[in-house]
Amino acid sequence: FIYLLGFFGIDFVQSLVLRPSADVWATEDDEVESEVLLRNEDARHVPCGQALDRSIRSLQPPAPIVTAEKVFDEMPVTVMTEEDEEIIRSVVRGMTPSYSLESKLGDCKRAAAIRREALQRITGKSLSGLPLDGFDYESILGQCCEMPVGYVQIPVGIAGPLLLNGREYSVPMATTEGCLVASTNRGCKAIHLSGGATSVLLRDGMTRAPVVRFGTAKRAADLKLYLEDPENFETLACVFNRSSRFARLQSIKCAIAGKNLYLRFSCFTGDAMGMNMVSKGVQNVLDFLQTDFPDMDVIGISGNFCSDKKPAAVNWIEGRGKSVVCEAIINGDVVTKVLKTSVESLVELNMLKNLTGSAMAGALGGFNAHASNIVTAVYIATGQDPAQNVESSHCITMMEAVNGGKDLHVSVTMPSIEVGTVGGGTQLASQSACLNLLGVKGASKESPGANSILLATIVAGAVLAGELSLMSALAAGQLVKSHMKYNRSSKDVSKVSS
Ligand code: ADP
Numbered sequence: 001f002i003y004l005l006g007f008f009g010i011d012f013v014q015s016l017v018l019r020p021s022a023d024v025w026a027t028e029d030d031e032v033e034s035e036v037l038l039r040n041e042d043a044r045h046v047p048c049g050q051a052l053d054r055s056i057r058s059l060q061p062p063a064p065i066v067t068a069e070k071v072f073d074e075m076p077v078t079v080m081t082e083e084d085e086e087i088i089r090s091v092v093r094g095m096t097p098s099y100s101l102e103s104k105l106g107d108c109k110r111a112a113a114i115r116r117e118a119l120q121r122i123t124g125k126s127l128s129g130l131p132l133d134g135f136d137y138e139s140i141l142g143q144c145c146e147m148p149v150g151y152v153q154i155p156v157g158i159a160g161p162l163l164l165n166g167r168e169y170s171v172p173m174a175t176t177e178g179c180l181v182a183s184t185n186r187g188c189k190a191i192h193l194s195g196g197a198t199s200v201l202l203r204d205g206m207t208r209a210p211v212v213r214f215g216t217a218k219r220a221a222d223l224k225l226y227l228e229d230p231e232n233f234e235t236l237a238c239v240f241n242r243s244s245r246f247a248r249l250q251s252i253k254c255a256i257a258g259k260n261l262y263l264r265f266s267c268f269t270g271d272a273m274g275m276n277m278v279s280k281g282v283q284n285v286l287d288f289l290q291t292d293f294p295d296m297d298v299i300g301i302s303g304n305f306c307s308d309k310k311p312a313a314v315n316w317i318e319g320r321g322k323s324v325v326c327e328a329i330i331n332g333d334v335v336t337k338v339l340k341t342s343v344e345s346l347v348e349l350n351m352l353k354n355l356t357g358s359a360m361a362g363a364l365g366g367f368n369a370h371a372s373n374i375v376t377a378v379y380i381a382t383g384q385d386p387a388q389n390v391e392s393s394h395c396i397t398m399m400e401a402v403n404g405g406k407d408l409h410v411s412v413t414m415p416s417i418e419v420g421t422v423g424g425g426t427q428l429a430s431q432s433a434c435l436n437l438l439g440v441k442g443a444s445k446e447s448p449g450a451n452s453i454l455l456a457t458i459v460a461g462a463v464l465a466g467e468l469s470l471m472s473a474l475a476a477g478q479l480v481k482s483h484m485k486y487n488r489s490s491k492d493v494s495k496v497s498s
């Protein structure tokens with residue numbers, strides 16, 4: 001904790017916490033588990049179950065009771081009925097598969113409560129502290145999470161207003177990392193006082209790359225040439241675009257490894273992050289190709305040349321999702337008064353840390369201070385897939401002295417921001433509220449894709465703010481200073497953690 005405080009610059013955090021500032025803003029893989037796998041998972045803990053004994057349902061009327069076999073002293077999370085108790089015992093004995101509770105009971109909340117109680121009895125471990133109530137379990141059924149037993153609470157803080165392209169945004173960040181929101185907030189303040197940031201979308205296309213195998217490298221090359229021939233593109237696009245009224249095939253980039261061919265399809269996906277949409281389109285094209293290339297063996301719809309949720313140069317160079325550049329000119333006075341450092345120190349640190357240091361480390365897309373901190377916090381708050389922070393956090397931060405060395409030009413270039421405002425976790429109540437705060441909830445009626453593009457530019461803007469603030473804290477030597485100060489703290493950390 002002390003390290004974090006220092007890392008983000010404790011001095012300004014204290015000033016934010018201890019005294020309200022009057023000048024604030026005075027002048028914003030992916031693959032689905034199979035049922036077989038679930039069954040195997042179950043089998044590891046309890047005997048694999050039979051179908052639910054239907055006679056259990058006939059126990060009438062369900063009388064509220066407190067569970068007889070509770071393992072812990074805490075109050076049960078919910079009042080169980082005798083029928084519930086029967087089902088819990090059946091799950092514990094392995095007669096009823098845990099995963100089947102929702103479909104058998106037709107009540108998602110009850111299914112979660114029963115699964116939870118059964119889990120506590122099976123494991124002998126308490127789930128006290130993990131809430132069950134206050135969540136709409138119907139809303140996640142079949143799309144967001146299987147076999148729920150509760151939900152993890154993550155606080156949401158607000159950084160901003162972020163002044164971006166002439167509009168203000170309050171940026172929601174879900175995190176448990178102390179100082180992260182405060183630090184990003186300070187960066188937003190510096191940007192605001194300097195007239196705001198500008199961001200530009202450079203490209204917008206989600207990718208999926210199946211791997212197919214032939215008998216010879218010659219045949220694999222034949223398909224590569226066919227797919228890359230501009231004369232065939234229209235036909236292939238027509239077949240691909242049948243997957244959705246929003247899908248628009250943009251390109252197919254191929255790579256060969258011997259007689260194996262990797263086909264990287266890139267596609268516009270409207271306001272959806274697009275993995276489902278692009279996968280359906282790819283399947284359509286593969287089915288179509290099978291007629292002319294009957295010797296083509298489809299090994300996998302994803303061959304990792306996509307590349308989803310893994311560090312890969314292809315995303316860094318070609319981009320994936322939205323490629324965005326965001327810039328601002330920070331006034332020299334603001335650098336001194338708000339960021340507590342100098343333009344010269346920031347430029348030097350950026351060169352030696354984000355550029356040279358990352359090169360020395362052999363970084364892949366990691367030419368930044370902490371882009372992934374901001375990306376992940378905004379992703380969790382707005383219902384994005386947080387695992388995609390891997391490539392979404394690819395970012396090069398540039399800093400340069402301008403206006404005769406007086407002011408700072410700062411930019412972040414992020415080639416692979418993968419966001420959507422429809423589908424996945426975006427429709428859940430909390431995440432949807434955060435999207436609403438940014439004015440990008442759901443599908444854009446006027447122009448499909450406009451909401452997800454705006455969200456991507458906001459992510460880049462928030463990263464710009466985060467980079468500015470952390471780099472300033474480092475340049476000002478606050479890391480060392482606060483370590484010196486807080487290492488002398490008399491607080492007994494072991495007591496705090498216990
Ligand atoms: P993903 O492809 O990101 O996994 P989903 O398939 O879960 O997304 O969600 C996209 C769904 O939302 C599609 O069925 C699509 O038809 C629908 N949809 C509605 N409006 C839009 C829009 N503006 N852009 C993209 N998809 C939209």
